[in-house]
Structure formats: structure tokens, C-alpha cells
Amino acid sequence: xxxNEIPQIEGHxxxxxxxxxxxxxxxxxxGLDGERFVEKILFGxxxxxxxxxxxxxxxxxxxxxxxxxxxxxxxxxxxxxxxxTTKLRTLMLCGQMIQSHSLHLYLLVLPQLMGVSSSFxxxxxxxxxxxxxxxxxxxxxxxxxxxxxxAVHPVSNTVGGFKSFPSIKELxxxxxxxxxxxxxxxxxxxxxxDYKYPLMTSKMIYSALSDKKYYTIYDGDIxxxxxxxxxxxxxxxxxxxxxxxxxxxxxxxxxxxIFMVGAMARYNLNGKYLTPKTQTLLQxxxxxxxxxxxxxxxxxxxxxxxxxxxxSIELLKQLIKNIxxxxxxxxxxxxxxxxxxxxxxxxxxxxxxxxxxxxxxKADIITPTVQNLSAMENDMKxxxxxxxxxxxxxxxxELLIKSYDPCITCATH
Numbered sequence: 443x444x445x446n447e448i449p450q451i452e453g454h455x456x457x458x459x460x461x462x463x464x465x466x467x468x469x470x471x472x473g474l475d476g477e478r479f480v481e482k483i484l485f486g487x488x489x490x491x492x493x494x495x496x497x498x499x500x501x502x503x504x505x506x507x508x509x510x511x512x513x514x515x516x517x518x519x520x521x522x523x524x525x526x527t528t529k530l531r532t533l534m535l536c537g538q539m540i541q542s543h544s545l546h547l548y549l550l551v552l553p554q555l556m557g558v559s560s561s562f563x564x565x566x567x568x569x570x571x572x573x574x575x576x577x578x579x580x581x582x583x584x585x586x587x588x589x590x591x592x593a594v595h596p597v598s599n600t601v602g603g604f605k606s607f608p609s610i611k612e613l614x615x616x617x618x619x620x621x622x623x624x625x626x627x628x629x630x631x632x633x634x635x636d637y638k639y640p641l642m643t644s645k646m647i648y649s650a651l652s653d654k655k656y657y658t659i660y661d662g663d664i665x666x667x668x669x670x671x672x673x674x675x676x677x678x679x680x681x682x683x684x685x686x687x688x689x690x691x692x693x694x695x696x697x698x699x700i701f702m703v704g705a706m707a708r709y710n711l712n713g714k715y716l717t718p719k720t721q722t723l724l725q726x727x728x729x730x731x732x733x734x735x736x737x738x739x740x741x742x743x744x745x746x747x748x749x750x751x752x753x754s755i756e757l758l759k760q761l762i763k764n765i766x767x768x769x770x771x772x773x774x775x776x777x778x779x780x781x782x783x784x785x786x787x788x789x790x791x792x793x794x795x796x797x798x799x800x801x802x803x804k805a806d807i808i809t810p811t812v813q814n815l816s817a818m819e820n821d822m823k824x825x826x827x828x829x830x831x832x833x834x835x836x837x838x839x840e841l842l843i844k845s846y847d848p849c850i851t852c853a854t855h
Contacts, residue, residue, distance in 0.1 A: 446836050447474070448843055452502050452552040452559075453850025455798045457689075457839055461827055469822035471815050471843070473689045475778075475854045489515050489796050496792070496807065497595050499855045502545070505586060506785040507792075507807075508596045509660075515601045515790035517675070517779025521771050526764075527603050529757055530589055531620040532660045534599065535783065536754040537585035539659070540578055540627075543705070543743040546847045547634060548575030551740055554841055555637055571633075574626050580748065581616075581623040585754060588612050588802035602771040613762045627748040628723060634744040635727050640838065641739040644821050646736075647699055648707035649813075651784050657708070657715040657749060659784035665711060666696060674782035677791050681808055684687050691853035694813045702817045703810050705742035705790025706733050717756070720749040736821050737845045743786075771792065776800065785810050787789035787847050811853040814846050 447456045453475045460468035467534060480499055484492055493511040497504040509531050516523060549561040558564050583593040588608045590596035598606045614689040649670070653662035654803070665671050672680050683692040695701070710732050716724070724745065733742060780793040788810030795804035821842060827835055 446840070448840055450553070451844060451848055451850065452500070453848070453853070455843075455848065455850045457822065457843060459822060459839070464828055466823050466825055466827060470686075470688050470849075471818055471820040473691045473850050473854055474762050475690065475850050477690050477854050480855045481805040483806060484794075485768050485800050487802050489519065489794070489800050489802060490801060492792075492794060492805070493548045493596075493599065493601065499807075500849060500851045502595065503538070503787075503849060503852055504544055504595050504787055505534050505590065506783060506790055508599055509534060510781055510783040510785075510792045511794075512599060512601050513781035514779050514794050515796070517781055518777050518794050518796045519601070519779070520774035520777075521602050522548065523603055523771060524768055526761070526766070526768060528660060528675060529752035529761060530597060530604060530607075533754055533757050533761075534586055534589050534596065535659050536750040536757070537582040537589070538753075539750045539786050540747055541586070542819070542847075543747045544575050544578035544582065544630075546786075547630065547740065547747070548572065548745055550847075551841075551844055554837070554844070567759065567765065570603075572631060577626050578623055578630070581619045581751070584619055585616055588616055600770065602773075603768055605710050605770070607765060607767050608761075610762055610765070613758050613765070617755060617762075620751060620758065624748070624755070627751045631741075631744040631748050632727065635729055635741055637740075639735065639740070640841070642736060642821065642824060642842075643734050644817075644824060646817060647696060647701040648735075649696055649701050649789065649819050650708040650711050651782055651789055652712055653715070656716065657712050657717075657727060657753075659708075661783075664782055666701065668696075668699070668709065670696065674791065675780045677780055677782065677793070677808070681813065683808065683812065689815070690836050691723045691815065691850065693815050694808060695812075695816060699819050700816045701813065702736070702846075703813045704739055705746050705786070706736070706739040707788065708784065709742040709745060716745070716749050717752045719752050720745065723748060736817075738840065739845045739847070741849070783853075785851055787811055787852075788813060807855055809849070809852040809855065811846075811848045811850065814848065815853070818843055818846050818848070
């Protein structure tokens with residue numbers, strides 16, 4: 443029986459395992475962050491405040507909450523935004539993915555893979571690798587700041603559109619930064635694809651936002667590998683939450699089944715829609731089309747890093763041709779609305795009910811980590827403790843949990 447705090451994750455959590463007859467028969471993720479009751483805070487606030495407030499749920503994931511919240515409110519108000527707004531928001535999400543994936547890969551996972559104690563030791567002993575992380579994050583920060591007004595807690599994006607718009611010169615500068623960062627993203631994928639990860643096969647259901655043309659992160663149906671297909675407005679019929687006595691975060695199932703969301707789920711379900719450059723690089727590296735080892739979520743994040751950098755260049759070039767100021771679209775009605783977007787860690791759901799005066803009556807948020815908690819615990823039970831000394835077993839479990847890139851801060855919103 444062990445109980446260890448998990449280092450180098452977003453938020454604070456511990457894992458607990460119980461051994462019986464040489465096997466792990468109980469596995470628990472114990473969240474140590476306190477609840478902040480954000481849904482309750484939203485009650486009685488004006489609809490336009492929702493994207494502002496929810497972006498404060500997490501310092502790593504502010505953009506995704508801002509955008510998913512905006513979309514859900516727009517759904518409740520009968521607002522349909524322009525194609526330009528969709529492109530600008532997708533660019534913001536590309537930046538969010540690159541920000542989060544780069545920090546997770548280089549500063550949280552890589553130190554353990556290389557046998558160093560922390561990102562500070564990584565910086566001291568491998569400054570070139572540490573610089574890669576900073577270069578990627580700098581590009582992502584610049585991208586979000588240019589489109590959203592600032593790199594953390596967006597201010598330009600709002601319900602119905604954007605308050606301000608980037609200039610052609612700013613977009614040109616972003617392309618120059620992106621083209622150099624793309625080389626770093628390729629090196630990053632080669633680095634993480636070359637590691638020998640622990641062997642584990644998990645029979646898992648995968649779920650992600652999907653589209654029949656694009657590697658979508660902004661819009662589409664939610665599809666799963668066991669053939670569920672549903673719209674965000676119907677999420678409560680499929681994503682079932684329950685409380686566990688040992689965790690302050692809720693646990694979610696897909697119609698009662700354990701499932702996984704995130705980079706690996708997206709790759710398994712939508713990999714054929716990655717950009718042509720990304721697919722060429724995957725062929726060069728001989729990376730398989732489907733992952734079943736949960737540790738390969740790390741590789742999937744590195745793949746997405748390259749993809750979203752490449753995709754951001756494509757979107758920037760499109761916007762340079764015809765970007766123009768647009769009026770913010772005003773509400774047409776008041777009611778209920780839900781939306782789903784892909785966060786770095788998986789599908790994020792927001793729901794709002796808004797009264798006739800524009801005040802929020804009800805809010806609901808389901809984060810990716812809430813959906814992944816059961817999958818993490820299930821994978822822990824697949825480990826054979828006899829293969830490890832105690833300290834080795836603890837480090838193995840830590841890396842497994844870190845592979846999922848959990849955000850306990852979001853989970854205990």
C-alpha cells in the first residue's frame with residue numbers, strides 16, 4: 443500500500459494503491475486542491491461576464507475556458523459568429539495547445555525521462571532543450587497576445603465576436619516567428635518519439651471533438667471509438683458525473699464506461715486530418731497511426747505541437763488576405779446553450795441558462811481531467827508490482843499519471 447504526492451503536474455494530487463495477492467486491486471487519484479465553486483460564482487452575473495470569470499479557473503488553460511464559455515453563451519443567446527471570428531478563435535486555441543503541450547513536455551515530463559530532478563536541473567544541464575521550451579512558448583504567447591489582447595486571461599474575444607483586431611504587420615511578424623518555431627517543434631517530435639517508453643496496452647474508449655474534414659478543436663460532433671456520436675447540447679445524456687469520497691473533483695464516465703480524452707484520443711480518432719506536413723513527418727519517423735499505450739499520450743502531444751504550429755501558419759496567411767473589423771453580434775434570444783471545444787487535455791464542456799434580462803441562472807462545466815480520472819486509475823491497476831522495487835514502482839506510476847497531463851486545478855473548479 444502506498445500513498446505519494448505526484449510531483450510536476452498542474453495542481454496538487456496524490457496517488458494511492460492497495461496491493462492484494464501481488465496485484466494492485468485498488469488505485470485512487472486523490473485531489474489535494476480545494477473547490478472554488480465557479481459555477482455558483484457565475485449565478486446572477488451578466489452573460490458577458492462568463493468568459494471573463496471562467497478564464498480564471500486555471501493559469502495554464504485560460505484561453506480554452508474563455509472560448510468554450512463564449513460559444514456556450516452564444517448558443518444560449520441565438521448568436522452565430524462570423525467565419526473570421528471562428529478563425530481568430532481557432533488561432534487562439536492553436537496557441538493554447540502549443541503553450542500547454544510545450545510546458546508539459548519539456549518542464550514536467552522530460553526531467554523524469556532524462557533522470558534529472560526538475561526543470562531547473564534540466565536548464566542547467568541541457569540548456570538547449572530548455573531553450574526549445576521557451577522558444578515554443580514565446581511564439582504561443584505572442585500569438586495569443588496578438589489575437590486576444592494578452593497572453594493570459596484574454597480580453598479581445600467576447601460573446602458575439604472580437605473587441606479589437608490585429609494589424610497585417612502583426613500577423614506578418616507572427617508568421618516569421620512561427621516558421622522558426624516550426625523547426626523547434628519538429629526537433630521536439632523527433633526527441634520525444636525516440637524515447638523508449640514503458641510497455642503497456644490499455645483497452646480504452648477514446649472520445650474527442652471530430653469533423654469529417656479537419657483535425658478540429660473548435661467545433662464539430664463529439665465522437666468516441668465505441669461509436670457514440672453526439673452534439674454538445676446533448677452532453678448530459680452521455681457524460682455522466684459522480685462524486686467519489688476520496689477526491690474533491692467529480693469523476694465522469696461515457697454512458698457508464700471508462701474513457702480517455704486528450705491528445706492521444708484526438709490522434710487515434712482524427713489523425714488522418716493532420717496537416718500534410720505533419721503526416722509527412724510521421725511517415726518519416728515511422729510513427730504508427732494508432733496508439734494503445736497510455737504513455738504515448740506524450741508522443742501525441744509532440745505530434746500536435748507540430749501540427750498546431752503548422753496550422754497556425756496556414757490560418758495567419760488566410761487572415762492576412764482579408765481581415766477586417768467586425769461589429770459584435772448582439773443577442774437574438776435568451777435561453778439555454780452548451781458548447782464543446784478541445785482543451786490541451788481533452789474535450790471541455792460549458793453550459794449556461796440565461797434569463798430574459800441576460801443574467802446567468804445556471805452554469806455547468808465538465809473539464810477533461812474529470813473525464814480522465816477513472817482512466818488513470820484503471821491503468822494503474824494494469825501495473826504488475828512484482829516487476830519493480832518500491833521506489834521504481836512509485837516513479838513508474840508518477841510517469842503514467844503525468845502522461846495524461848492532468849490539471850487538478852481545472853478539475854476542482
